[in-house]
Amino acid sequence: MRTIKKILLSFLLIPAVLLSPMTAVANETSVSPYLMDMIDVRLSENSEENETHVNNIISRLNRIDQRILENVSQSGVTIILSDLPMTEFPEFSNLKGVVPRGHTDTWDNIPGLGGFQSYVRVGASEPGIKNNHGDVNLELHEFGHIVDSFLVDGMTISNEEEFVQIHAEEYEKMFPGQPYFKYVEEYFAESFAYYYLSQDTRNILSSRAPKTAAFLENMHRKVFTITDVKSDGFSLSWDDYSGEYYNVIVNGSVVHRTQDLTAVVDGLEPSTLYEVAVEVRDKNDNVIDKTYVESIYTTAKANVETDRLSALLVEVGKVPESNITPELREAKKEAASILQRIVNEDISQEEVDDATANLSDAYQIFQPRIMEKNIQGEENTFTSETSHVKTMPKHMTWIVILSVSVVLILLAIVYLYYSGREED
Structure with missing residues (x-):
């Protein structure tokens, strides 16, 4: 009888084995389907910490206006969320060992990149030396670059005359003493992050740069x-x-x-x-x-x-x-x-x-825009450990999970069968 109970318990564990990789995706039913169409989660391990980080990233991106998410999704953009260095993926393997302009680190240690294929380092959302960037929020800043380049076909929004004039008037007021934001595309992306991160950061933007805030408020229209x-x-x-x-x-x-x-x-x-x-x-x-x-x-x-x-x-x-x-x-x-x-x-x-x-x-x-993340005036000393975890296409994930699960279940049944015989 104890053998039968053990076998039944093994089968009860099957759903947990099969469903565990999916817990890294936000469980909220209210998450925009257009956002989820863009998200590609590639974790080295489905730890509780990683899953929490991923869910928080998706939750913050989900604050963006639906019209913006829908139109960006139509462009075919992919946003890879991973705890691994970006250069371990075939999309960015050509950047391995390359030092971006103005950096001391190579792309292997840069936590964010925007373009047709985009990347956000899981666990690096907050600014600081450890996370190797100074953005108020990494994923929203990167998505700001994506919106700038891909919201409207044939246009980079930050290069339009209306926003160029707003930038010239307000970037010093919004980010005093930070020459990085002389670049209009960086100002657009960081202002975008301030607008969507929280009501507090939106209030800061409205107070320091009211024309920028009004521009972003009206953008979905x-x-x-x-x-x-x-x-x-x-x-x-x-x-x-x-x-x-x-x-x-x-x-x-x-x-x-x-x-x-x-x-x-x-x-x-x-x-x-x-x-x-x-x-x-x-x-x-x-x-x-x-x-x-x-x-x-x-x-x-x-x-x-x-x-x-x-x-x-x-x-x-x-x-x-x-x-x-x-x-x-x-x-x-x-x-x-x-x-x-x-x-x-x-x-x-x-x-x-x-x-x-x-x-x-x-x-x-072709990467139309390689986003460079750094903290101005500070040397980046954070170095990621080299990982040997190999990634695979998303459509192969379930095949591997099912195959491994079946093998483990069969081994468990054999083990429990012989253990039961010894007990009897």
Whole structure:
């Protein structure tokens, strides 16, 4: 009887074995699905401390406005959360042993990096020498860089004239005696972190840099979300703005007027690039505000799926020509050619898929913005221990877990069987 009880107890442990890797993901049902689409957790061990850190990171990022999370998610950004050095992952292996500009440490010890593939060191959220950065919060600062580069296709927000002027006026007031924030992109990212970290930090931002705070408060209303892109049109939605009505503008012309927060645009040409914006007007027909302009490719009319290629090509189009790599330039040229030829030529789905894969590979290798984390004027002495833990693709994780669990269960059953015989 004791043997049977032991075997039953072993089976009761199966759910705990199988579910333990998932505890590193925030358990809140209210976490934005768009945020979770971007998160890639890669821990060397599922310790309680690591899981707490990961859940806290996700909880803080979840404070960001939903519209911003949705649009950034559509760009295809991935945020790797790990307790391992970034250079242990294939996405950043080319940075191993490289010392970033202005640093004494190599990238192996840098806790954060922003780009199409992003990284945040688990357990390093707080500023300090130990964590090797001076940001008010690491993950929100890094996400600020991501928003700057990927919220609006074809645009870096901090380079827009409106924010450049705000930066020139307020960065010294917000961060006196800190020359690092002369860089407008660093000022944007750190201000973003202050805005979303807590009410206290938001109050500090509002007090010292009111125009910056107002800019960030309104940012989610400056963008719209594109869905259901077809050969002759698309759907779009935006957040509420206190106005009388909205105009949807395509290539400079008003094509739709509505009091709703959604619209459907049709009658467009297939495989064509369009510039789209939404403006809000008051009851006197005066323009109150206008969203950023987004570039949208309509799909091919033929029975070929081009949505992913079109969206990726728009995103790659934002890379300055002076910074683009030869591989990315060639892949971009090939993708544009496919979309242009598909209208009048017989282009296969395989050709479209190949062009998409080539462009995606070239873009992931190219890091449009390598974020450099450091504490100004202080030498970074923190050194991570070298880890030999090998990572694996996410889709392989469950296969490995199940395989190991089955083997352990079988061994436990055999052991308990013979132990029971000895007791009998």
